[in-house]
Amino acid sequence: MDVSLLSVDNIPPSPTPAAGEDTVCDLGSVRFETEKVACSWTVLNYKYWPQGVDEVKSPSFWHCNSSEWCMVLCKDVAKALYFCFQLLTSPKDATVRARLKASLVSSSGIEYEVYPAESVCLDAPKKSKWKCLYGSFRPEDGFDYMLKFVGEVTTSCVITEPYPIVALERPRRSITEDLAALLETGQLSDVKLWAGDAEFQAHRAVLAARSPVFAAMLRHDTQEARTGSVRINDVEADVLREVLRFVYTDSSPFLETMADRLLMAADKYDLPQLKELCEVELVKNLTVDNAAATAVIALSHSCNVLKRPVMSFVKRHLVPIMGSKGWATAIRDHAEAVVQISRLVMEEPL
Numbered sequence: 001m002d003v004s005l006l007s008v009d010n011i012p013p014s015p016t017p018a019a020g021e022d023t024v025c026d027l028g029s030v031r032f033e034t035e036k037v038a039c040s041w042t043v044l045n046y047k048y049w050p051q052g053v054d055e056v057k058s059p060s061f062w063h064c065n066s067s068e069w070c071m072v073l074c075k076d077v078a079k080a081l082y083f084c085f086q087l088l089t090s091p092k093d094a095t096v097r098a099r100l101k102a103s104l105v106s107s108s109g110i111e112y113e114v115y116p117a118e119s120v121c122l123d124a125p126k127k128s129k130w131k132c133l134y135g136s137f138r139p140e141d142g143f144d145y146m147l148k149f150v151g152e153v154t155t156s157c158v159i160t161e162p163y164p165i166v167a168l169e170r171p172r173r174s175i176t177e178d179l180a181a182l183l184e185t186g187q188l189s190d191v192k193l194w195a196g197d198a199e200f201q202a203h204r205a206v207l208a209a210r211s212p213v214f215a216a217m218l219r220h221d222t223q224e225a226r227t228g229s230v231r232i233n234d235v236e237a238d239v240l241r242e243v244l245r246f247v248y249t250d251s252s253p254f255l256e257t258m259a260d261r262l263l264m265a266a267d268k269y270d271l272p273q274l275k276e277l278c279e280v281e282l283v284k285n286l287t288v289d290n291a292a293a294t295a296v297i298a299l300s301h302s303c304n305v306l307k308r309p310v311m312s313f314v315k316r317h318l319v320p321i322m323g324s325k326g327w328a329t330a331i332r333d334h335a336e337a338v339v340q341i342s343r344l345v346m347e348e349p350l
Contacts, residue, residue: 028162035064036154040105041071043147045316049075057086058149063098065157066091071102071149072127081133083114085151087122097121099154100128104137104147107287112137115151145288145317179206179248191218193230193244198237200244204228210247213269235265246274255281260297267301279306286313288320292330296337311348314341 041058055074062068068088075081083102090096102115114136120128137143182188186201193200208215217224224230232240239261246252246266255262255277263278265271282294283306291314298306314321321327330338 028160030158030160033157033159034154035157036152037061037063037069038150038152039071041149041151043073043149045145046073046081046147047145049079060088063153063155065096065155067096067098067124067155069153071151073147073149074130082130083133083149084128084130085115085153086127087124090122090124093124095121095123096155100152101154102131102149102151104133104143105150106137106143106148107146111150114149145320176249176251180245182206183244183248191224191228191230193232193240195232195235195237195240198240200240202244206248211269211271235268236261239265243269243271243274246271252277256285259285260294263297263301263303275301275303276305279303282306283309286310288317289324289326291317291321292324292326292338292341295341296330296334299337299340300334308348311341311344315345315348318345 039058039061043056055072057073058071060068060070067090070086070088072084072086073081085100085102087096087098097119099117099119100115101113101117104112104114106112114133115131118129122128183202189201189203191202191204191207193202204218208218217230219225235243239258242252242254242258242262243265246262250273252258252262252274259278259281263275263282266274266278279298282297286294286309291310294306295310295314297303298310327338330341
């Protein structure tokens with residue numbers, strides 16, 4: 001056991017017994033656990049690797065044991081790609097024992113293991129063994145322009161607990177859990193929302209507190225306020241369900257797959273937090289096929305977070321995007337927006 005990993009810093013002093021007392025002071029406990037950190041890293045346009053560049057590194061990430069890591073991609077003279085991990089820093093320059101693993105995830109969700117699980121001992125700033133990516137994935141499965149790596153670093157940690165943890169008699173519930181249950185059961189609901197044939201029971205106070213649009217609709221002398229029924233014609237039922245879930249719980253488990261439609265609804269009902277989350281999700285998942293539609297959304301809904309990244313992406317991939325079905329659809333359905341996109345792309349610096 002490497003005792004240099006143990007630390008007594010920041011541990012409060014144990015109770016001091018009074019004179020003459022026969023007592024035992026609780027000094028707490030130490031336990032050993034393994035902790036895993038997973039990070040994703042996307043490399044765009046890897047086929048246009050610039051001359052004179054041997055390798056590229058991901059932004060660094062930290063493990064709970066205070067070691068700093070990054071992922072590394074390199075290309076040799078034969079244009080073969082290689083991948084590895086690098087330990088950048090470690091606590092007290094100690095050797096770090098870790099289990100490393102990495103996969104490639106295609107745009108269609110297919111996952112390829114390119115760095116099988118391997119245990120290593122590294123001193124900073126050394127790299128792990130290089131793994132050749134040749135033959136590890138099929139380019140036709142969605143790797144023409146992008147490589148998305150998902151890396152895992154697992155190491156042992158020392159966790160010091162100064163005093164025993166006193167457990168609560170019952171599990172603690174959060175307010176979002178209670179509000180989610182209130183939405184699910186419809187208990188004490190006083191307003192109904194309709195999207196097509198789907199009915200959702202909700203609460204005026206919650207809707208008004210979260211959305212200025214719902215507040216104006218339900219606080220004043222409107223038909224919706226009088227009848228307690230709101231008909232929503234331009235939002236699909238599954239989208240409205242997720243909007244309500246976010247209103248009640250500040251979260252949306254289907255954000256990644258519904259970001260474009262959720263963004264439009266969030267803009268309509270003035271939910272800026274949900275809108276920004278959707279914008280970030282759309283930036284993360286930009287592709288040649290969806291770039292035109294995403295750019296139209298950015299302009300149509302005044303997306304400050306999304307606008308510049310998508311215009312920059314369009315400029316960098318202009319030729320393949322203009323040849324995509326998404327661009328043709330945008331010209332057909334949103335001609336004015338395409339003109340504005342073209343102007344903004346010309347103004348956007350590389």
